[in-house]
Amino acid sequence: MREQNHAKMDRSFKSAVVEEGLEVGRRDEVTLEDSQLKPEVVWEVEVEDEVVAKLGGAYVGYLIDDKEASTIQNQFWMNGFQSFKICTLGYRKILLWSDRVGEVKEVMESVGWWCSLFEKIVPWSPSLVSNQRVTWICCYGVPLHTWGLDLFRAMAFKFGRFIEVDVQTKQM
Known part of the structure; x- marks a missing residue:
């Protein structure tokens, strides 16, 4: 049986999430420093001539x-x-x-x-690429008393621009 997690007055929401995330993984191999140093991933792919022709x-x-x-x-x-x-x-x-x-x-x-x-x-040309993407963020473990648009806007602005909250989330 999984033990219940309770809010501690001396811990922030962020520290609870970070510590919880580190505890779920392999404890002996993951550190807070490792979780913050993520290498950039670069993929090199072959361009398919028929796709380029179709987009001509x-x-x-x-x-x-x-x-x-x-x-x-x-x-x-x-x-x-x-x-x-x-x-x-x-x-x-x-x-x-x-x-x-x-x-x-x-x-x-x-x-x-x-x-x-x-x-x-x-x-259209192959050199025309987008440097921005729309992404939905799922938030787990948010304390009920902090739930709201202000929190979601603050979280989104750390990574980009806030667009909207889905209907189900608004109704919670």
């Missing part, structure tokens, strides 16, 4: 406001562009492509309702 006619839209890719996809579909494919590249960047050669270029070079979505639209 793609465009990248820089969104004015945060919007879900699925919402934009539905807007294009409902306006007759069923062959359009939309996916998120990273913070406020949307990839637009189609299996029909030249279709995205033709549409993006014309004026339409989509102009109000994007700050700018540029042809």
Whole structure:
């Protein structure tokens, strides 16, 4: 049977989480210093020529406001562009492509309702990468009396930008 953990008045939430995390792992091999010194991981991958060729006619839209890719996809579909494919590249960047050669270029070079979505639209290139990603953070062991938007905003701002809290979390 697992023993109950109780809050101690002389310990912070952070120290409880860090110490608990170290205790769960191999105690004889993990130290606090080891957990803070994480090496940078760099992957080198082969580029598949067929993927680059498929993306040759793609465009990248820089969104004015945060919007879900699925919402934009539905807007294009409902306006007759069923062959359009939309996916998120990273913070406020949307990839637009189609299996029909030249279709995205033709549409993006014309004026339409989509102009109000994007700050700018540029042809995709392999050098165009995103340096930001949206990440959901799961928090376990948060004392009930500290639970709230202020805590979640403070945690998010340590690593980036706070976007929102899901409905289930808001209702807790």
